[in-house]
Amino acid sequence: MQKVGILGGGQLGRMLLQAAANYPVETYILENDDQCPAAHLCHHFFKGDIRDYDAVYAFGKGLDALTIEIENVNVDALETLEKEGVTVIPHPSVLRTIRNKAAQKKYYTDHQIPTAEYILTHNIQELSEQAHFFPAVHKIAEGGYDGRGVQIIENEQDVAKGFDAMSVLEKKVDVAREIAMMIAIDRSGAIAIYPAVQMVFDKTLNLLDFQLCPADIEEKTYWKAEAIALSAVKNFNSPGIFAVELFVTPGGEVLVNETAPRVHNSGHHTIEAHYSSQFDMVWRILLNYPLGSTDAILPSVMLNIIGKEGYSGEAVYEGLDEMLKIENAFFHLYGKRQTKAGRKMGHVTIISNEKADLLHKANKIKHGLSVIAKE
Amino acid sequence: MQKVGILGGGQLGRMLLQAAANYPVETYILENDDQCPAAHLCHHFFKGDIRDYDAVYAFGKGLDALTIEIENVNVDALETLEKEGVTVIPHPSVLRTIRNKAAQKKYYTDHQIPTAEYILTHNIQELSEQAHFFPAVHKIAEGGYDGRGVQIIENEQDVAKGFDAMSVLEKKVDVAREIAMMIAIDRSGAIAIYPAVQMVFDKTLNLLDFQLCPADIEEKTYWKAEAIALSAVKNFNSPGIFAVELFVTPGGEVLVNETAPRVHNSGHHTIEAHYSSQFDMVWRILLNYPLGSTDAILPSVMLNIIGKEGYSGEAVYEGLDEMLKIENAFFHLYGKRQTKAGRKMGHVTIISNEKADLLHKANKIKHGLSVIAKE
Known part of the structure; x- marks a missing residue:
């Protein structure tokens, strides 16, 4: 049986493991919380930080294939594992592009993929200088998840809600x-x-x-x-x-x-x-x-x-x-x-x-x- | 979360546990083979013989509810656990009736439930004396499973295939x-x-x-x-x-x-x-x-x-x-x-x-x- 690991053990990992039980596969989970939704549904649970190089490398070494249930993982370790012959799906390069919202936006524009107009801001000061661009949506480039890391900036009064870190300021789109x-x-x-x-x-x-x-x-x-x-x-x-x-x-x-x-x-x-x-x-x-x-x-x-x-x-x-x-x-x-x-x-x-x-x-x-x- | 145990860890246990992951429940498996299909899909795996009183009692004590994936379990232990307040589904009395094919047949006739005509045999000698009843199906009363423990006795030549143990000899039915x-x-x-x-x-x-x-x-x-x-x-x-x-x-x-x-x-x-x-x-x-x-x-x-x-x-x-x-x-x-x-x-x-x-x-x-x- 192939040995396949998942980085992350939340509900997505849980449902992945429910589906895995239809196939002959030996499953591994890496996750810091040993009470997480997926912990008890795999063959081998490893407690560890999916953002840590050593933890991810040690976990993935010796597996046939690896995947993720969250983007916020150590991509360097996945790149090393991929070079050493572990199948990593998606490729680590995809994670590098997607997990950083600024890089993701650049990817769309580089490939002529229609996306809302945007500018990059690196701190609140830069955000405050973009009033001409409001109303807009301020998205922190790294670390946002499930509604965290996104703020709507209707006007200058909302600037304080923005992120004092590398972010994408996206023109608010009229969405039907x-x-x-x-x-x-x-x-x-x-x-x-x-x-x-x-x-x-x-x-x-x-x-x-x-x-x-x-x-x-x-x-x-x-x-x-x-x-x-x-x-x-x-x-x-x-x-x-x-x-x-x-x-x-x-x-x-x-x-x-x-x-x-x-x-x-x-x-x-x-x-x-x-x-x-x-x-x-x-x-x-x-x-x-x-x-x-x-x-x-x-x-x-x-x-x-x-x-x-x-x-x-x-x-x-x-x-x-x-x-x-x-x-x-x-x-x-x-x-x-x-x-x-x-x-x-x-x-x-x-x-x-x-x-x-x-x-x-x-x-x-x-x-x-x-x-x-x-x- | 309720703690629920299953006696047996085969494919039925495996699929029960796939379904359990849709509910808030803490799952337990008792099974002798720690490489069984269900072993890695529960919160708590216990290695032990489901036919052994002590193993079943120790496993079930402290659980909220218990069920089975195979009939061949220690019913005495389940009865004790039920008396002590553990919910056992099905009731142990059902297992006592069903796991013995002779008792199961008696249950049908006692309740006027139509079933094929039958007689009981206790050894090969008794079977050989029932030639007037052939063609018939010989079913061992206890321990048969998945095609084992059932023999078709077309005529006297087949008697040697029968069971030298308490069995049900059932008139062969013309099945449409x-x-x-x-x-x-x-x-x-x-x-x-x-x-x-x-x-x-x-x-x-x-x-x-x-x-x-x-x-x-x-x-x-x-x-x-x-x-x-x-x-x-x-x-x-x-x-x-x-x-x-x-x-x-x-x-x-x-x-x-x-x-x-x-x-x-x-x-x-x-x-x-x-x-x-x-x-x-x-x-x-x-x-x-x-x-x-x-x-x-x-x-x-x-x-x-x-x-x-x-x-x-x-x-x-x-x-x-x-x-x-x-x-x-x-x-x-x-x-x-x-x-x-x-x-x-x-x-x-x-x-x-x-x-x-x-x-x-x-x-x-x-x-x-x-x-x-x-x-």
């Missing part, structure tokens, strides 16, 4: 639709594209509110989005699974927001709603099997289950019993013992041929299920 | 259809029934060849089968998931063949083809959540992947790459390192609205995939 496309590329270069999903965000937390598949967009916009997403991904020249987030403007223009070279929140619905899930697809790529089918079995909606504002402590899922009665809903609770405001604690996918049924059930769950803390 | 029904019962007595599946067996190995869902039987036979299966299960007065195997005679008579009080090969297709899988359902029962929906998303066919005759050693999946290209097929390989003739190494579920497509793909996989051993 926010969509995402998951794309898989195998080690021979074969490509499979999942149908686009459409997203609605929670403006306060910048977390997904719910996500509809397929996206409700015009056919010509769909083809444009697909061509742009493909171009965004193919120029990395790397196998892997990629999530490309795209903005569609009221005029039908399509812009790349950002790309993640890994399984992603935008692909969770594929577990039940598609023939080959994003997690299954990663194992096919890692184990050098052919790609799976990205076709939908049924249309779907996906919503995250997040820790309720004002609660922190041992997680309690209020309303879960009632929600579990919904016939066409699939619940995924990540087994995190502690909740806090905005923490991703799980997700639900609903599948149905009826869009009204999808939206009705999603709303029912959104209002009927709360993650609070034990008294 | 062999079907199975999975039934879930929660802790409040609520019941959910999966659609019946129809099975075709490999006559040599007595292993499932392939299984179609829904079963292709007349509606009135369907209702009769459902009523009989329900009666077979309800009289146990126990929560749990049950697989009831039934024979349909050419005249439309329905007879119970046997019942398993656990997840079962007959329910593997529910992972992808139904809203709540048999594995999901078990966690709902164990964690005291409402039952899930047993409805089919699409019709399905399931076939086992078994070790090829004549091969023994480190498993190699010949033809797997080609088979993984089949768009609507879901592969489950159990990660067993060693293959041998007839060993269950995995299964495949195919889903489609077209029965011809289901059967065509199932045959393609049956002939295109072989589990052989490394040279």
